[in-house]
Amino acid sequence: MAHPAVMVLPFQGFVFDPDRIERGLPVHGWNPDLPTMLALVPRDDVEHGEIRWITAEIEPQYMMHTLAAEVTDDTLTLDAPVFERPPFPLDIDRFEGEDVSLFFNLARSALGRWTVDLSTGSVKSELLDDRPCELPKVDERFYGRGHRWGYLIGGDAKGNGMRMHSLVVRDLHSGDEQEYRLRHERPAVVMEPTFVPRTPDAREGDGYLMVPVSRWTENLGEYVIFDTDDITAGPVCRIEIPFLLGFTPHGHWMDFR
DSSP states (O other), rough: OOOEEEEOOOOOOOEOTHHHHHTTHHHHHHTSSOOOEEEEEEEEEETTTTTTTEEEEEEEOOOOOOOOEETTTTTEEEEEEESOSSSSOGGGGGGOGGGGTTSSSSSSOOEEEEEEETTTOOOOEEEEEEEEEEEEEEEGGGGTOOEEEEEEOOOSSSSSSSSOOOEEEEEEEOOOOOEEEOOOSSSSEEOOOOEEEEHHHHTOEEEEEEEEEGGGTEOOOOOOETTTOGGOOOOSEEESSSSSOOOOOOOOOOOOO
């Protein structure tokens, strides 16, 4: 059975309700009793097309940033770092004062996959790895067309929280990974990589990765650039930014050639 091209929007128990403030609660909260829903929105008629809603009968989970989704025959797969709960300070944590600075030490995510049987509407969740990871990207030319390579910021499998320090390239077909550690003892924040194709018509994953790094104790930033042929060889270029580079998630490459 042929299925139309769709956008996938996950809805989870992360609630945002201004009325909570009147009850002495933060504006956002986590309600794992709410169902996990997937909205499949037709890409060819976003304004008027019929949305298909699917209830995922899985344990409560939270996806903050998605890697990519694709449809093969009757199966839709959605890859993303998966948390057991949102990594934000919530009323369930009962923090006081400055304890809320523990953002991202409250929960950790590992790369997971939701698999949807489009003929029955059933959903299966699985973890693909135990490495903490976040801020995933793909070669954006291949969104929805079948992707092999995933680019993430990763940490150590042992320990608490995220403590993200490395660029990770994952072969989603084999599960093999390359890693290059960017953060060592010197405090720094390693942020979302952006893929740059080597040429406009390069094969998927052939190009460069630009990674912003905030060297916040020095009031500096830098862009660290890797060749995807082998990121373990280290950066091929560093571009120093002579001022503080703040938290910089979410970048996209635009080709002006």
